[in-house]
Every structure is written in C-alpha cells, then in structure tokens.
Amino acid sequence: MSAEEPTGAMVEGEDTSLLIVDDDKPFLTRLARAMETRGFAVETAESVEEAVAKARARPPAYAVVDMRLGDGNGLDVVAAIREKRDDSRTIILTGYGNIATAVTAVKLGAVDYLSKPADADDVFAALTRTSGERAAPPENPMSADRVRWEHIQRVYEMCDRNVSETARRLNMHRRTLQRILAKRAPR
Template sequence: MTDTIADATDNHPLGPDTSLLLVDDDGPFLRRLARAMETRGFSVESAESVAEGLAKAKRNPPKYAVVDMRLQDGNGLDVIEAIRERRDDTNVIVLTGYGNIATAVTAVKLGAIDYLAKPADADEVYAALTRKPGEKAEVPENPMSADRVRWEHIQRVYEMCERNVSETARQLNMHRRTLQRILAKRAPR
C-alpha cells in the first residue's frame, strides 16, 4: 500500500514536493491566486510583505515560489535571494505590475525561471511554474509599442546606473526632471 502512495506522488506533475510560497501585497489577488493554486495541487503558504516572505522562506524553503517585485516594505528580489540561499531547486516566478527588461534580467540572475507582468491569471502562473527546463514560453501575440520599447530602454539604463536618477539622466542625455516624470508613470502598453 505504501509503495502505491509513493508512486502516485512521484508521478504527480508537480513532483513529490508541492510547496508553494506566494508573496504579494495585493491581498485580494493573493487570496484568489492561493485558492487557484491549491485547486491545481499545490500546498500554498502566503505572505503579504517582504518581511513575512523572508521569514517563511527561511523557515521552510519552498519548491515553488511566486514573488511580486515591488512590495510595500521593500523589493521581492530579497525574498528570491533568501530562497536561493537555502534551496537551489526552487522554481521562482517574478510577478509584477511594473514589468521591464532590466528588472526581468535582475530577477533571472538571482534565480527566477520566469517573469510575468500583472495581470497574470492562474493558468499563466501554473504554466510558468511547471514549464520543463528548456521548454520555451509562447511568443506574445502583440509586440511592444514604440513607447514601450523606449520605456524599457530607460528602465534598463536606470537599473545599470543602480537606480541613480541623475546618472541615468546624464547617460540618456535627458533632463533629470523629465526622467523623473517618466519613471513615475506606469509602463505604456
């Protein structure tokens, strides 16, 4: 009897360890995503702050994690680092409403396997978490607009300048106040 239970968990699409840590400061979204992931077979723990996410990651490093980039009390990348310090086989997805190439590159360097822009639905999150190594994500149907490409470039230079507005403005040959206005706006579609 025990052998059949072990075989059943080994053949589960998620593997024998279904632990999932969700870190997002949008409470209603977090609860909806947690319920949706539980129905897909995950054992979910939720955190609404960097501090709570760090505590849970240190106490019980998960096999899967979905971490929001910007939280009220800091940067979600800190949670990814804490997970990676304790477990190197975690599938980490970065989820954010402030999607840009520079932060995606930083997230991947820290060990994230994918980067999804909000609003992402549970199916997209599940697909990203369970994607096999080497399996490619689907190509988006709509390419980026020229405004979005410009915004992405500004964000990349801003990250390269370690988020220093004055240095970024110099690098882009742009007035500092103009750059500050651009950085304060949401990403164009």
C-alpha cells in the same frame, strides 16, 4: 482572473510547497486558492520582510513573487529563496514589467517573469514548465514608446536604481526621469 477553476492540471512531485508574495490581498487570496486546487501546499506573505522570514525558515520548492511590494523589492525575496534552496522554481509577477528587471530576476534565479494581469493558468504553466519548453512568443510587438521605456528601465537598473546617475547617462533632466519612472509602462 479565472483562478477559481483548475484546467485539470495538477502539480506533481514530493515537495509541492509554494510561497506566494503579493501586497494585493484580494489577488493573493484568489491566486492562493487557485494554486491549492492545483495541488500546491500554499503559504502567503504580503511583504518582503515576511516573505524573507518564511523563505529562510522553510525554503519553498516553488514561489510566485510580486516585484513591487510595500516595503521593498521582490528581487530580495528571490535572492533569499535562492540562498537557502537553489532548486526552487521562482517566478516574478508584476504590473510594472520591463526587460531590465526581468533580466535581473533571471540572474538571481527566477525561472520566469509574468506581467499582471496573469491568470492562474499562466502562473501554473510558468511554475511547471520544464527547462526545455519555451513560452509562446507574444502576439503583439512592443510600441515605440514601450521600447523607449524599456531602455530607460535597463539603464536605471544598470545604475543600481540611482536616478541622478541614470539621468546623466541618458542626457535627461532628473525630474523628467522621475516622472517617467513613476508612470506605468506604456502598451
């Protein structure tokens, strides 16, 4: 991650509070340092519990939240932030990107969804993008395996993450589905 040197862009505005939530300590430290050099007042959290407590005490103007944390789901943090401050610009950052969770994150109030590895420039651009701006389209289309994986994830989310119900709807054995869900997304 080329997070150390900013590209010259700085955050503007009165409230530059930023909450970064990730359980990967080295990544969290690098991203926090990079965002501080870009003008943010950074606070960090390594768990859902810690992040929700910080969000309720001092709701941030900006937030970067990892989807999968050791003690739960980052979407709970997004919901807690939105509960206290509906103008907060929150993005989800994850190594397990899929369409279903991206849609859920946006419905809960996230403004963007980035897949890891994302560098500080990507995070900064997502946080500061105006509502009229659009992100550049991806250079490589999804593979057939990725499309299948995305469909499974979408049904899984529709079933409120119930493996048995998802397997029934997909006409798939439950153990097979569990193995698929435990793996990383195909490229």
